[in-house]
Amino acid sequence: MIGSGGVQADFCTTCTVRPNSVCSVIEPGDISRLAEVAVESIVPPGRGFIEEGAPATDFFNVTSGTVKLFKALPDGRRQITGFAAPGHFLGLAVSDSYAFGAEAVDTVRVCRFSREKMTELLDDFPKLERRLLEEASNELVAAQNQMLLLGRKTARERVASFLLDQMHAGLPPGQDGNGGRLHLPMTRGDIADYLGLTIETVSRTLSWMRAQGMIEVGKGYAITVLSVAKLEVLAAGNG
Amino acid sequence: MIGSGGVQADFCTTCTVRPNSVCSVIEPGDISRLAEVAVESIVPPGRGFIEEGAPATDFFNVTSGTVKLFKALPDGRRQITGFAAPGHFLGLAVSDSYAFGAEAVDTVRVCRFSREKMTELLDDFPKLERRLLEEASNELVAAQNQMLLLGRKTARERVASFLLDQMHAGLPPGQDGNGGRLHLPMTRGDIADYLGLTIETVSRTLSWMRAQGMIEVGKGYAITVLSVAKLEVLAAGNG
DNA sequence: CGGGTAGTTGATGGTCATCAAGGGGGGTGG
DNA sequence: CCACCCCCCTTGATGACCATCAACTACCCG
Numbered sequence: 146m147i148g149s150g151g152v153q154a155d156f157c158t159t160c161t162v163r164p165n166s167v168c169s170v171i172e173p174g175d176i177s178r179l180a181e182v183a184v185e186s187i188v189p190p191g192r193g194f195i196e197e198g199a200p201a202t203d204f205f206n207v208t209s210g211t212v213k214l215f216k217a218l219p220d221g222r223r224q225i226t227g228f229a230a231p232g233h234f235l236g237l238a239v240s241d242s243y244a245f246g247a248e249a250v251d252t253v254r255v256c257r258f259s260r261e262k263m264t265e266l267l268d269d270f271p272k273l274e275r276r277l278l279e280e281a282s283n284e285l286v287a288a289q290n291q292m293l294l295l296g297r298k299t300a301r302e303r304v305a306s307f308l309l310d311q312m313h314a315g316l317p318p319g320q321d322g323n324g325g326r327l328h329l330p331m332t333r334g335d336i337a338d339y340l341g342l343t344i345e346t347v348s349r350t351l352s353w354m355r356a357q358g359m360i361e362v363g364k365g366y367a368i369t370v371l372s373v374a375k376l377e378v379l380a381a382g383n384g
Numbered sequence: 385m386i387g388s389g390g391v392q393a394d395f396c397t398t399c400t401v402r403p404n405s406v407c408s409v410i411e412p413g414d415i416s417r418l419a420e421v422a423v424e425s426i427v428p429p430g431r432g433f434i435e436e437g438a439p440a441t442d443f444f445n446v447t448s449g450t451v452k453l454f455k456a457l458p459d460g461r462r463q464i465t466g467f468a469a470p471g472h473f474l475g476l477a478v479s480d481s482y483a484f485g486a487e488a489v490d491t492v493r494v495c496r497f498s499r500e501k502m503t504e505l506l507d508d509f510p511k512l513e514r515r516l517l518e519e520a521s522n523e524l525v526a527a528q529n530q531m532l533l534l535g536r537k538t539a540r541e542r543v544a545s546f547l548l549d550q551m552h553a554g555l556p557p558g559q560d561g562n563g564g565r566l567h568l569p570m571t572r573g574d575i576a577d578y579l580g581l582t583i584e585t586v587s588r589t590l591s592w593m594r595a596q597g598m599i600e601v602g603k604g605y606a607i608t609v610l611s612v613a614k615l616e617v618l619a620a621g622n623g
Numbered sequence: 624c625g626g627g628t629a630g631t632t633g634a635t636g637g638t639c640a641t642c643a644a645g646g647g648g649g650g651t652g653g
Numbered sequence: 654c655c656a657c658c659c660c661c662c663t664t665g666a667t668g669a670c671c672a673t674c675a676a677c678t679a680c681c682c683g
Contacts, residue, residue, distance in 0.1 A: 216532040217619040224532040238627065239521040245528055246677065267514075274513050276505075281520035282478040288527035291456040291486055293463040295534035296580030341535030343640055346664055366647090382457035539671065572630065582672055587631055603680095 156180040160256075163207050165232035167280060170272040179270070182262035188249040195235070195247035196376070203257050204236035210253030211330045225339040227287065228331065230314060234280050251330045295341045298382070303340040304350045305379035308370060315325065325370035325379050395419040398405065399495075401447050406470035406519060417508070421501035426489040430474040434474070434486035442496050443475035449492030450569045454486050454577065464527065466576040467570065473519050483536060490569045534580045542579040543589045545619035547599070548610060564609035 157180045158342060162244070163169055171179050185208070195205070209342070211231040226245060229235060235255075238244050247365050267274050294303055311327055337347045351368070353361045359368040359376055370376060390570040396419045402408055410418050424447070427433050434444070451468040463622060469475055474494075477483050477495060497505070506513050535543055550566055568575070576586045590607070593599045596617055609615060 212527075216528055218532070218536060220621050222536040222621065224535040226528045226531050237517075237521045237524060239518050239525070244525045270509055271513070274510070274517060278476075278513060278520060279478050279515045281517060281524060282476045285476060285520060285523055285527065286478070286483040287526065288531065289453075289455055290463045291458070291531055292465045292527065292534055295531055296463040296577075297457060297461040332660095338535075344662080345641085345664085346639060348661095349639095352663075382459050382461065537657060571628095583630080584632085584673085588671095591631070 156183060156185070160208065161208075162231045166206055167234050167273060167276045168206065170276045171270060174244075175270070180268070182258050182266065184258075186255050186257055188255060190251050190253075193246055193248040194255070195243050197243055197244070197246040200242045201236060201238045201241055202260055202261050204234070204260065205247070206256040206258075206351070207231050207235065208254045208256055211250040212247050212253055212255075213250050213331065213335055213339075214247050216245050223338045224341065225335060226291070227284070228339070231285045232379040234277065237277070237281055237284075250335065297332055300342055300350050300381055301345050301353070301380060303342065304336075304347060304354070305376040307336065307340055308368065309373070309376055310364075311382055312370060312373070325373065327368045328372065329366045329368060331366075344357045394442075395415040395422060399447060402446075402469045405445055406473050406512060406515045407445065409515045410509060413574055414509070416592055417505070418578040420475065421478075421505065422495045423497075425494050427494060427495055429488055429490050432487040433494070434482050434484070436483070436485040437481055440475060440477045440480055440482045443473070444486070445495040445497070446474065446495045447495055448474045450587065451486050451492055451494075452489050452570065452574055452578075453486050453599050455484050462577045463580065464574060465530070465574040466523070467553075467578070473516065474524075476516070476520055487581050489574065525613055539579075539581055539585050539589050540592070540618055541587060541621060542581065543593070544576075546575065546579055547607065548612070548615055549621055551612070553607060566607045566609065568604075568605045568607060586601070 155167060157171075157176045158161060158173075160166075160168070181198060183206075185254055186194070188210075194383065195214075207229050208239045208290055209231050212233070212235070214227045214229060215223050215224050215225045226295070228250070229247070236243070252332060267277075278342045292304055308327070311329060312325065331339075333347050337344045338341075340347065342350075351360065354376075355362050357375070359370070359372050359379075363369065396407060396410075396415045397412075399405075399407070407418055422445075424434070427449075436452075446468050448470050451472070451474070452463050452464050453468060453474070454464045456462045467489070468486070469472045472488060475482070506516075516605060533545055545598065547566070550553060551564065572580075572586050574585045575581075576583045579586065581589075588597065590601055593615075594601050596614070598609070598611050598618075601612060602608065
């Protein structure tokens with residue numbers, strides 16, 4: 146993990162994800178305060194930067210790339226609890242240790258804030274706290290959806306739900322992306338750990354969807370959704 | 385659902401769960417503000433008081449009893465995302481409609497706040513917002529644990545985890561309850577919907593644990609945990 | 624006594640995990 | 654440049670775990 150001090154005054158001014166992140170609530174005049182406490186890091190693919198159970202010293206803001214968040218059992222079984230896209234805020238653990246691990250899926254850039262600096266910011270900018278509450282509430286809704294998926298949906302329903310989620314991810318509401326073309330940065334193993342399945346089941350299910358004419362599976366990490374309607378029928382629980 | 389206006393000045397002063405709830409951050413001198421906007425309701429067992437998808441007009445604070453929170457699929461499959469004990473705050477939906485339903489398990493009393501009154505309170509008492517963020521963060525941690533359970537644990541591991549959670553629920557940390565004696569207010573069906581299992585599997589698993597000498601299953605809703613250690617081995621993933 | 628709900632236990636089957644084999648792409652080193 | 658390896662993915666065969674279907678008991682209330 147490469148760190149570079151955020152001492153430049155324009156560090157946050159030029160940040161492309163600021164409009165989508167919690168930082169957007171800081172007024173332009175106060176942005177320098179933000180830049181003073183932010184440290185940018187680049188995390189290579191596969192590298193972890195939050196260890197489950199370790200002391201929670203920092204908060205993070207993803208500025209580019211995709212991060213996987215996960216919990217693990219002693220024997221190695223792993224559950225990915227979410228993927229964090231640019232703009233996502235990480236580290237909302239109240240206790241003094243992280244309740245989850247975080248690892249870069251592809252090349253990731255994050256802004257790091259120390260816990261104490263963050264507390265100062267919260268004291269000075271009440272809007273920031275409100276924004277964090279909003280962020281946390283959104284995550285709670287997502288978590289509840291995921292619990293429904295993990296507890297009650299079949300493999301096909303899970304994969305369909307996942308593909309639909311990915312189509313809407315990172316897009317403003319009401320937009321449907323570019324013709325259903327997806328570029329998933331994560332491996333089949335990651336998808337499996339996210340959906341509570343095995344690699345083989347994910348692979349088989351995607352193949353089945355391809356045979357049904359619902360999707361096209363391209364090279365690398367490309368998937369094209371051909372029929373959103375069919376996927377929605379599946380995801381809603383008819384499959 | 386029976387409503388009674390919270391116009392009494394001592395309404396919140398005498399509230400037994402205030403120390404454990406978000407209301408604790410309101411200074412004694414300002415408690416009247418709280419009492420003005422709170423409306424107490426009594427909800428009989430099995431009655432729902434938050435409907436998934438309905439406009440989110442109110443916030444709730446559980447003052448006695450147990451509430452189940454759930455999401456459902458069109459065909460009736462249901463996932464209980466959590467049980468809310470006294471002191472628990474409900475309704476943290478950012479969007480304008482509830483993302484989940486809520487239903488009384490046993491007889492429940494709740495304090496209801498209208499959304500707009502709550503917003504006023506948040507403006508006047510910044511501490512309240514911080515407390516809510518704390519509450520939301522705790523729920524997120526619980527949600528992540530539940531995702532691990534639903535996605536990666538076996539039936540036995542799930543039931544063991546559930547029983548252990550119930551032993552610690554509603555107790556201050558470091559306390560181990562009264563000799564492992566539990567009084568679960570929810571039915572086998574509720575437990576099944578919470579753990580992503582069926583009624584039969586929950587029942588069979590409890591019978592198996594009884595045969596192993598881990599628990600005693602009493603009449604009604606009583607369960608006595610005889611060996612916390614064995615359950616912990618199971619819950620951690622050796623079963 | 625009859626009906627309804629909740630729980631337990633048994634028999635059977637389906638869905639998905641596990642075990643196993645093979646293909647394809649990208650990297651490194653000869 | 655090609656051989657080699659490793660990782661990721663796919664596909665097949667088998668089996669385990671848990672859902673489903675079903676019967677029965679206990680309990681509560683009218």
